Amino acid sequence: MGVLSFLAGIIASSVVASIIAVLYSLVLPGIERKVQARVQQRIGPPILTPGWWAVLKFRYKAKTEPIAQMPGFYKSIVYLGLGVVILLFLFSTPYWWAVLGWGSILGLAGLLKLEEVLYVLMGSQSQSILSTSMPVPDLAKGAKGEGIRREFVEQHSAERALKMMAIGSIPLYLALIVPFAAAKSGLLSSVVALQNPAYSAASWFSLPLPSSPILFTVPGLLAAVVYFVGYVMLLNEKPFSILKAKIDVIEGGVLEYAADLRAVYYIMRNLLLFTLSSIFVTLFLGIPFDPFMPLLFILNMLLSLIMPVALAIFVAFSPIFTFRQIYPATIGLSALGVLAMILAASI
């Protein structure tokens, strides 16, 4: 009985949680764009346009075959990506905390890493018309660089993704460790229990508020800053958008996704945007996304707005960094993260 009801609970909670999360996350890009537009002194698009309607519209576009080395594989990567993000999100919801110990720092970090690898794969697959295969006579007689390997911009973006993987996500992981270090446990459940003791006993309609959020301690604050920048890095947003910078590699590996594939990509990206900020709220404020506690998950969703809005403002005021700036920035941030970790462990 216990197993069955647990299974039923986990399936129901997963379905409910993912549907709510996907629908909600598609509102975020609109809010992001609107905030940027306001900063830029203009009206900006209606809030549902960049997310909701765009995704729906792409669903209704004719399917086209991407130009890629292995089109089938290339197409499957984006579904894989979506799957990874959904799992990532589910792992942060309470029902999954107990499953195979995945609701832990290892589960989260592993999935995030997998997500990053996908960008490398996408990049090395895609071969859009926008660079090497553009029908212009490049290798006319007398042109420079004969016999040199010619690369697609997406492949260049894959190389950049590899570098970003190696260095770019370190701050986020360091920041992730902080709450776990403070709880002296690797499990999400204990992190939440530490901050929000009322949660485990609360009934479905109540709103258990955290008593001692980590965010309001010194290491928590430091870690939050680091987490935020890591969030920007992981989402490849400015200033860390080097692997899909519009100014040289345009969108990198996702360039060739069209029609429904692009819709999936949009969902994936926006869900990641939401998931990471939802995880932040869970970890640093102790308010998990519990699909069966309406007040609690609404609070989680509302608090999850903070990160995207902060991101939008941040993006509006920052240029794209090249690796010349990214290396020092990551090193500095990692140092900050380590400091936060040490402080957290000594609480």
Add this chain to the structure above:
Amino acid sequence: MITFLRLMLEGAYRNFARIVNKADRATSIEIRRKVVTLSVPPLDTVLDETCIGCSGCYNVCPTKAITMVPLERPVEIVEGYMKTQVPRIDLEKCVYCLNCHDICPIYSVFGEAAPIHGRDVGTPHMTIQEILKKPVRAPPETIEQLSKLIPVESLALIKGGERK
């Protein structure tokens, strides 16, 4: 660093106002209204008021983009000269070469602001009666050249013969 901090604080205040309160928004609401109602007016290419209906532009246009449409009620501009038609430009044929602008008498011959221009001309600050009262400054060669392009009854006006 100090200046940067000061700018940051000032900027934070101003941008907060921008985000929350739509402060100093620069989007033109006028244009927005025109676009959403799909009624962006085309540029005023011919100023019917000042045109004297001479067909100079009609004759000179290299792409035959101009047609002369008869006026419902002809206007007597000066004694003995009726304006019976005004040009209309088909913008899809026009190449904006400004030949019409340059040949238009109100511009080329008298050297005043032109009522017709492939593009917007701003506001000509005169009436046609005033223009015609001024002495004519066209050299004879110009009139000679023009006479190949324009109807005879208008030519008389340029020469200034019949004018009282």
Add this chain to the structure above:
Amino acid sequence: MSDQPKPANAENVVVEKELSFGPVHPALIEPYRIRLFVNDEIVEDCEINMNMVYRGVEKLLEGLPVERALLITEKVCGICSNVHAWNSVRVIEEGLKIDVPERANYIRTLTHEVQRITSHLIFFGHAFEVVGHETFAMRSFLLRETFMDILAYVGGNRVMPSVPIIGGIRPRADLTEGLKRAILERVDEFEKKYTEYVNRIVADPLVMSRLTGVGLLSKADAIKYHATGPTGRASGWDFDLRRDMKEYKSFDYNIIVLQDCDNKARVVQRALEIVESLKIIRQAVKNLPEGPVVNRSWIAGRMDFYTALLESYRGELMHSYALDGQGMIRSYKIRTPTPANLAAMEKACVGDHVTDAILTIASCDPCLACCTRAEVVESGRGRVMSDTEIIRKYGWRR
């Protein structure tokens, strides 16, 4: 890395791969192609292919009555429209010694400087798009609207004001009292916002870290590769044709020369030039002499090749033609600033990251609408044919 750029053609340079962008690409606001030869992320060599917009303007101009030429020369480019129109009439005016009323000269200069500001603000917009800073790009385009409005008031069109004609300016572009007042008011308003904008940029550490020390073009290189206009002046080469132009004799302004040689210098160079342009605009409006705006008592006759040089927004612009007995154009030649800067751009971006290299190219303000040229190297005789010769020999088709 950027401190010691490697020589482009040195033997020991390892080139791993080639990356190419364009002609349709967000970093290039118009059609051209960049091929970067990179090693990891570092650019070792670069080729810019500008031959994307061949329209044959010089050929089209041949055989036209000279007063018609103006309408085509203005459409050589939508950024420098006034420059081309002005310089094409300066050729015949100086060649045939046609008097231009002083009032017309003032208004021409005014239009020129107004368009210089719009052009420099496009540069800011473009440069900041390439830096990735959308907000600054938008702010600069917003500031630019002031001057687009002024152009529209003066000339009737935002982009192609068609102000100069042979012997003066089109009478519709004459300044009325109301217009003069409006221009002064808007210039004052602009200056306030603009100062704030520039101060904000210069104080921004993130943006400045992208600009400083990248894209070095030493003075020696600038001279060697004939960098012209702001690109050369930002590398310490004090060269501005406005010094020699009689139209500018009656204005008081400074010529900005910076010594920093990097992308920051090229941005600041243009920022400061806008301030000088504002001075000229104010003087032109305040001291506008009375009198006629066009001299129509000229007759186009035979004229030998005459070359007029003008300091356009990106450097030296040359127009040159001859007239036959009926005043028809023979052999029109245009040499625009951007091809001259091209070699300098290719040089300046060597040794930087790919993303920085594209910024460096943008910071030289490339715009190639005007500068497509066809050249055929006749291998047998080892000489370069000009486009006119090519067309004569091979006809229109390639």
Add this chain to the structure above:
Amino acid sequence: MTLKATARRNAIHAMLFYSGGCNGCDIEAVNALLSPRYDVEQYKVLWTWNPREADVLVVSGIIAWQMLEPLKKFYAIIPEPKAVVAIGSCPINGNVYKNMVGDIGVNEEIFAPLESIIPVDVKVPGCPPRPEDIIAGVVKALPKILEAP
């Protein structure tokens, strides 16, 4: 109104293809995109540089021969339904470069009008058209996209 049409009407991705005009139109289009005064995004038009994402292809310029092949390729890879907006008199009739004023015959170096290469849905005349004309042109291209299956 069906969900399909609503979705399509509420998110239009437009892409600019400059095929060799004088820059005038390109800059005005970029102006429409980047100047807060015009701000295309408020009309639910999102500018993109990726043909795979685009619905509306905005073409400016006279189509010089180097740009002919890229133009055809770009048009081909935009997923259906798609619309083409020609801005400026360059793609509409070749402008002065088509050479109607001189005596050397028609300029064969350029491939205007655009209609002879790809189907054109909306023409926005002007040299250059004002940014608001360009925006209105893009919005006018909508019915074709809405009605597509």
